[in-house]
Amino acid sequence: MSGADGRQGKMFSEETHVLHGELSAAAVAFLKFAERTPEAFAKHRFGKFEESPLMYYELHRWPILIDARRNQLLEDVSVKLSRLVKRGPRLLLGGDPARVAEYFGLPPERARVAVEALALTDDARGVLSRGDFIDSADGLKCLEINMMAGLGGWETALKAQVVMDQPVLQRFTQEQGLRVQLQDTLKAFLSHVIDDVRRTVAWEGECNLAVLFPDNELPDPVGVEMATLLLNTTFTELLEAEGAKGEVLIGTYGEVHDAEGHRFTMRGRRVHAVQEHDARDRLEVVGAAFDARVGAALAARTLCLYNGPAQEILDDKLNISLLSENEDSPALSAEERELIRQHIPWTRRLQRTHTWRAGERVWLPDQVVASKRDGLVLKAGRAYGGKSVLIGRSMTAEAWDAAIQEALESGGWIIQERVEPRPYHFMRDDGSVGPHILIWGSFVFGERYGGTMVRMNPMGRGKDVVNATQGALMCALVVVE
Numbered sequence: 001m002s003g004a005d006g007r008q009g010k011m012f013s014e015e016t017h018v019l020h021g022e023l024s025a026a027a028v029a030f031l032k033f034a035e036r037t038p039e040a041f042a043k044h045r046f047g048k049f050e051e052s053p054l055m056y057y058e059l060h061r062w063p064i065l066i067d068a069r070r071n072q073l074l075e076d077v078s079v080k081l082s083r084l085v086k087r088g089p090r091l092l093l094g095g096d097p098a099r100v101a102e103y104f105g106l107p108p109e110r111a112r113v114a115v116e117a118l119a120l121t122d123d124a125r126g127v128l129s130r131g132d133f134i135d136s137a138d139g140l141k142c143l144e145i146n147m148m149a150g151l152g153g154w155e156t157a158l159k160a161q162v163v164m165d166q167p168v169l170q171r172f173t174q175e176q177g178l179r180v181q182l183q184d185t186l187k188a189f190l191s192h193v194i195d196d197v198r199r200t201v202a203w204e205g206e207c208n209l210a211v212l213f214p215d216n217e218l219p220d221p222v223g224v225e226m227a228t229l230l231l232n233t234t235f236t237e238l239l240e241a242e243g244a245k246g247e248v249l250i251g252t253y254g255e256v257h258d259a260e261g262h263r264f265t266m267r268g269r270r271v272h273a274v275q276e277h278d279a280r281d282r283l284e285v286v287g288a289a290f291d292a293r294v295g296a297a298l299a300a301r302t303l304c305l306y307n308g309p310a311q312e313i314l315d316d317k318l319n320i321s322l323l324s325e326n327e328d329s330p331a332l333s334a335e336e337r338e339l340i341r342q343h344i345p346w347t348r349r350l351q352r353t354h355t356w357r358a359g360e361r362v363w364l365p366d367q368v369v370a371s372k373r374d375g376l377v378l379k380a381g382r383a384y385g386g387k388s389v390l391i392g393r394s395m396t397a398e399a400w401d402a403a404i405q406e407a408l409e410s411g412g413w414i415i416q417e418r419v420e421p422r423p424y425h426f427m428r429d430d431g432s433v434g435p436h437i438l439i440w441g442s443f444v445f446g447e448r449y450g451g452t453m454v455r456m457n458p459m460g461r462g463k464d465v466v467n468a469t470q471g472a473l474m475c476a477l478v479v480v481e
Helices: 014-021 027-036 068-092 096-105 110-122 156-164 167-178 184-199 221-243 280-284 287-302 309-315 316-327 333-342 371-375 397-410
Strands: 064-066 128-136 139-146 181-184 210-215 248-254 255-260 263-266 269-271 273-276 304-305 346-347 354-357 360-365 376-380 389-391 411-419 424-427 434-443 448-458 473-475 477-480
Touching: 014 027, 014 424, 027 064, 027 167, 068 110, 068 128, 068 139, 068 309, 068 316, 068 333, 068 434, 068 448, 096 110, 096 309, 096 316, 110 280, 110 309, 139 316, 139 333, 156 167, 156 181, 156 269, 156 448, 167 360, 184 221, 184 273, 184 304, 184 411, 184 434, 184 448, 221 248, 263 287, 263 371, 273 309, 273 346, 280 287, 280 309, 287 304, 287 309, 316 346, 316 411, 371 376, 371 397, 376 397, 397 411, 448 477
Parallel strands: 064 477, 210 248, 210 273, 273 304
Antiparallel strands: 128 139, 128 434, 181 477, 255 263, 263 269, 346 411, 354 360, 376 389, 376 411, 424 434, 434 448, 448 473
8 A cells, every 4th residue: 555645544454563563662653643533654765875986875765763672682692693603613513623624615725724713812802793684473583694804884873863864754753752772783883893802912092993805895985984983983982981092093914014013004003903995815815924914913812804814614605504414512601502493494405415404314315306496595605795585486397407416416505494474564665564574684793792783675576685785775764662
């Protein structure tokens, strides 16, 4: 039903009210508000935000309003799963470089460097991650955990502020007497860096963070200038509150130089922490010499590194299959086994092998034939941005069979049970309302929850791959009381 033409009336069913009520009482109040408020359906663009070189997506006009209970659930599940993924290679593969190389399809040297980094850093204690979840009838299900430093969607506070500043939403919050809390992922990340440096590196009242790109891939200068200003505004506030100083420096690996005592400098400043923004296939990106220098600094505890060599194995969707395949392992605690059962959908490395499904030992290729594709998703372990995510029910039988055969031959793919999303209702592009697929992306920095970004698409649009680079809208998440 459309609200854009000014008609008033009941647009949302009782079932929709109940579902949104699990997010918060305010979420239901907003649905009722929208039914009697034509301005809530007005076309709108957030020009300055969406046109910024730091952004690459559009914002949905409506917010997602959650209460403290739902926010705590997101925090608990995401932090515990992030911790378990980081422990997985050493806990479930014995920290054996040969087993790790075989499982993840890595060259032995890359596996060895990654495993050594896990041992040096207490299973990548400080790693930056974002888990992607779907809210199903059986609860939150984790589709994958992205463990790379250059994660998208960190602008949670900016998105929420821009959306909630709309006059129609200001009116709504005043009518309802709501207190609004904006999650600030950027602040959580920078706070994590400061705490990690204090804990790891000899504290000298200074903390400088270098954000590094490959020498030939530094972003647009205007974007670098804006990002530097944005990062340092928050970083300076946090450091000054502790009587300390420091700054964020954005540049390339070639700008980092050695100093005495396994230390690094950049532009004349001591570097205490390094964020490798996009270090996929890391050894090829940074080079063996830089990696050796970093390894020595980590061992000497003169540097914090995000995410470093451990990313070689941690930033791979095969980590979800590793947990799913070992959900009954005695190496896991009872709590960890239950965490997997509740929040990880059935996921396997795609191989010609026997496995377990629903308590039965089965031949895996028989489970992925075209006749069963509607309940399956095929994913490349090391692909990003929604690439190489194939939804079975969106494909013909012939295309599915061809994709399965290619994946079996090439290796590095997972097969995952499709999770049916709960149909939260939001405004569509044409002003009507209808069910949407929501992906909840929860950030974790070390052991610190960093808030959640949400992206959405109307159900039935495209191939049900919800990704900003493929047309999904970002939605502001707001915690309300």
